[in-house]
Amino acid sequence: MKKYTFILLILFLLVGCSNKLEKYSTSFLSFDTYIELNAYTSDKDEFYDYAKYTEQQFKKYHELFDAYNNYQGVNNVKVINDNAGKKAIKVDEHLYEVIKQAKELYQDSEQKNNITLTPIVLEYKAVQERYDANEKVSNPDLEMLKEKAKCVNMDNIILNEQEQSIFLKKSCSQLDVGSVAKGYTTDLIANELKDKGLTSGIINAGGNVVVIGKKNNSDFTIGIANPDNPNEAKINIKTSDINIVTSGDYQRYYIVDGIKMNHIIDPDTLKPALINKSVTIINNDGLIADYFSTECFMLDLEKIDKLAQKYDFEYIVIDKNDKITISEGLKDVTEVK
Amino acid sequence: MMKDTKKIVILGLFLALAIILNIVENVSFAFFVIPGVKLGLANISTIFILYYFGYKEMFLINVTRVVLANLITGLLFSIPFTIAFFSSVTSMLLLYFIYRSNKISIYGISMIQAVLFNTMQIIIVCLLYQSNVFIFYLPYLIFSGIATGYLVALSAKYLVRLIDKIY
Amino acid sequence: MSLKLNKYDIIITIVVALIACLLLFNVLRSDNQESDKIANVYFENELVHSFNLSEKKEEVFEIEATNGLVIIETKDGKVRVKSETSQKNICSIQSWSDSSVNPIVCLPNNLYIKIESVEDEDVDVFIK
Numbered sequence: 001m002k003k004y005t006f007i008l009l010i011l012f013l014l015v016g017c018s019n020k021l022e023k024y025s026t027s028f029l030s031f032d033t034y035i036e037l038n039a040y041t042s043d044k045d046e047f048y049d050y051a052k053y054t055e056q057q058f059k060k061y062h063e064l065f066d067a068y069n070n071y072q073g074v075n076n077v078k079v080i081n082d083n084a085g086k087k088a089i090k091v092d093e094h095l096y097e098v099i100k101q102a103k104e105l106y107q108d109s110e111q112k113n114n115i116t117l118t119p120i121v122l123e124y125k126a127v128q129e130r131y132d133a134n135e136k137v138s139n140p141d142l143e144m145l146k147e148k149a150k151c152v153n154m155d156n157i158i159l160n161e162q163e164q165s166i167f168l169k170k171s172c173s174q175l176d177v178g179s180v181a182k183g184y185t186t187d188l189i190a191n192e193l194k195d196k197g198l199t200s201g202i203i204n205a206g207g208n209v210v211v212i213g214k215k216n217n218s219d220f221t222i223g224i225a226n227p228d229n230p231n232e233a234k235i236n237i238k239t240s241d242i243n244i245v246t247s248g249d250y251q252r253y254y255i256v257d258g259i260k261m262n263h264i265i266d267p268d269t270l271k272p273a274l275i276n277k278s279v280t281i282i283n284n285d286g287l288i289a290d291y292f293s294t295e296c297f298m299l300d301l302e303k304i305d306k307l308a309q310k311y312d313f314e315y316i317v318i319d320k321n322d323k324i325t326i327s328e329g330l331k332d333v334t335e336v337k
Numbered sequence: 338m339m340k341d342t343k344k345i346v347i348l349g350l351f352l353a354l355a356i357i358l359n360i361v362e363n364v365s366f367a368f369f370v371i372p373g374v375k376l377g378l379a380n381i382s383t384i385f386i387l388y389y390f391g392y393k394e395m396f397l398i399n400v401t402r403v404v405l406a407n408l409i410t411g412l413l414f415s416i417p418f419t420i421a422f423f424s425s426v427t428s429m430l431l432l433y434f435i436y437r438s439n440k441i442s443i444y445g446i447s448m449i450q451a452v453l454f455n456t457m458q459i460i461i462v463c464l465l466y467q468s469n470v471f472i473f474y475l476p477y478l479i480f481s482g483i484a485t486g487y488l489v490a491l492s493a494k495y496l497v498r499l500i501d502k503i504y
Numbered sequence: 505m506s507l508k509l510n511k512y513d514i515i516i517t518i519v520v521a522l523i524a525c526l527l528l529f530n531v532l533r534s535d536n537q538e539s540d541k542i543a544n545v546y547f548e549n550e551l552v553h554s555f556n557l558s559e560k561k562e563e564v565f566e567i568e569a570t571n572g573l574v575i576i577e578t579k580d581g582k583v584r585v586k587s588e589t590s591q592k593n594i595c596s597i598q599s600w601s602d603s604s605v606n607p608i609v610c611l612p613n614n615l616y617i618k619i620e621s622v623e624d625e626d627v628d629v630f631i632k
Contacts, residue, residue: 027607027618028549034609034616038628132612204629215628216467223605223627230632231599231606246631280631388505442506445513452520468624476528483517483524494507 021200021216026051030058031182033206039193040200040215050198057189058205064095065181067118067174077175081118085171088160094188095177096164098287099157102180105291106154109311110303113295114267116156118174119148121265124272128263131254139256145270152267182208183245183290190286208290209244219333225250227277227318235280235316235324238333243286245293248278266298273298276319282330283313301325343504348386352398352405355382359406363417377451377485379406384447384493389500392436396429420461428453443494448486455482541602541621543583545576548614557581557602557619569613576617583617585610605630 021040024047028035037054041047063069067077075091083089102115123140131137151172158167168175186203190210193201200213202220211220219240223233227250237244249262249272259274266273279297283289288311296304301317305327308315314327316334326334358379379402387395403425407418432450435441441449455478462471540558544551545565553565553576560581567574574595575586582602585595588610595610601617605625608617 025604025620027546027616029546029609029611029614029616032611034607034611036607036629202629204631207631209629209631218467220628221626223630225630225632231601233627233630236627244631248632251632388507436505439505440510440512441516442508442510442513444509445516446505448513448517448520472527473531476524476531479520479524479527483520497507 028055030055031062031205035205038202039198050193050196053196054189054193057192058185061185064092065177067176077177080166080168081174084168084173088163088165088167090163090165093164096166098177098180098184099166100159101287102177102291103154103157103159109295109307110299112266112298113179113291114152114154115175115177115179116152116154116173117265117267118176119151120145120270121176124263124265128252128254137254137256139261142270149270179294180287180291182206183243183286186210187243187286207246208286210286211240211242214240224278224280224316234337236335236337237330242282242284243289244280244282245289246278246280247293247297264294264297274320275300276317278318280316281313288313347500348394348398351382351386352402355379355398355402356406356409358382359402360410363410377454380447380450380489381492384443384450384489385496387446388443388493388497392433399425399429416465420458423461424454424457427457444487444490447490447493448483451486451489452479452482455479539622541619543578543617543619545617546615555583557583569615571613574610574613574615584608588613
């Protein structure tokens with residue numbers, strides 16, 4: 001009867017209203033940071049699968065890229081470091097890839113992001129931890145650092161493509177892939193999720209962000225913190241399907257003589273780079289975005305722009321005087337608050 | 338059969354009535370929480386025309402009313418206009434099937450028109466703002482639609498008697 | 505179309521009214537559960553406490569975390585870490601939050617506070 005068709009029509013239209021993807025969110029501590037996955041899926045079960053998988057994978061790659069802990073059966077960075085000067089270690093393709101790319105990028109860029117700088121970085125980290133514990137601190141002794149710097153050299157890394165192995169030539173060499181691993185991992189996991197069927201979502205792993213797809217046909221909005229007031233968003237970017245990595249001076253640091261000593265050390269001065277407060281790199285490749293967010297943090301605008309042209313990435317730089325510079329390709333989609 | 342001039346006169350009169358009711362309604366019922374969602378008093382005119390002349394005339398006058406009323410109040414192509422326009426058209430299209438069955442009286446038709454219009458308003462607001470949160474208002478708008486529907490039918494019926502007496 | 509009320513009118517009115525009631529029931533049910541803003545406290549990735557921020561009351565929660573005692577409080581619909589032992593006050597520096605894009609993270613203490621809310625924030629993710 002016509003009456004019933006009309007009622008059915010109404011119900012059908014009402015259902016049509018709610019046929020959108022729903023937003024689900026999960027978070028956990030892993031990879032030494034706070035990780036959040038926001039995804040738009042058709043139902044909760046689908047999201048749960050993605051969430052479980054994400055957590056699993058971050059744990060797996062955390063163990064693989066860990067430079068300070070051993071895990072049974074995993075030839076990770078710590079194993080490579082422990083065998084420095086002794087023997088080559090066969091590693092997982094992902095670890096090999098990360099170290100290989102870190103070395104290649106180093107050779108072709110400004111050579112500021114050095115993954116063998118570990119002994120120096122650890123000295124500053126120790127000071128920061130004492131500072132966190134409310135102890136009185138002073139900067140590490142420069143002469144002592146120069147001595148340790150003798151172990152710092154990217155040429156110490158010997159790659160064997162056929163064996164897929166890494167050998168550290170000098171026994172005092174130490175690797176830490178922290179400045180590239182998170183970007184590589186978040187990008188990798190995002191791609192794995194896409195293969196599994198995820199069409200729309202964001203992963204935020206402590207400043208390494210991957211945007212997957214779009215949010216119900218419109219762009220996602222990413223907020224960058226104000227270095228002087230990290231609780232508020234200073235810059236908003238509208239984008240989709242991309243990697244965004246930010247390096248900043250406001251999370252891990254200590255203060256001596258009124259100067260904020262951040263955790264990004266310049267291999268040439270053996271001191272923290274004080275040129276910029278925050279650098280954000282945007283690129284299709286997570287490892288590249290991560291690598292350059294660290295490298296560009298230590299560079300002036302001219303050099304950053306040159307690298308941006310060469311490697312085709314976009315950037316947002318907030319320098320030590322709070323001057324904000326946005327690359328050409330981002331100007332239309334960025335809003336400064 | 339009514340002579341053509343008389344038809345044009347009455348249609349014109351009721352178009353004007355509809356526009357006035359529309360505008361007055363905009364001004365006085367501003368307490369409704371969602372911008373652009375209306376009560377539908379102008380339907381007194383719409384239902385009258387549906388009874389007195391037929392479906393085609395009602396459709397035409399209604400659409401014209403929405404456009405003119407919004408044109409006069411400066412809301413043409415704004416959000417309230419978009420909502421009113423698409424709600425009118427879709428609710429009238431759906432109404433066609435009910436109208437044709439010929440089993441329901443003016444009360445039923447008016448009520449269904451009001452409910453359909455209100456429902457379409459919510460659906461369109463949902464689509465426009467890309468959010469389902471407005472579904473919350475739907476039950477209340479359906480109930481108010483039932484009530485206004487009957488009131489509108491009553492008024493339309495009174496007007497029918499009035500026009501019949503005059504002519 | 506007749507001018508007199510008949511039984512079909514009544515039938516269809518009742519049907520429409522029933523549909524409205526059904527909707528009302530569904531809407532009321534889902535509305536109560538999901539519209540509150542909740543602050544969830546996780547220790548070692550397990551949920552240990554929930555604050556209902558929408559109730560806007562003052563509440564205190566203490567937990568013995570990895571490095572010592574951590575005290576969390578709510579006031580006026582916001583949450584913050586009031587104090588923690590040993591470390592630099594990484595958490596308490598982050599101060600009050602009432603936003604789902606701004607969680608409070610205390611890595612050394614293996615603790616974080618995540619705010620769940622149905623409101624739309626103006627950013628989808630916040631890089632700190």
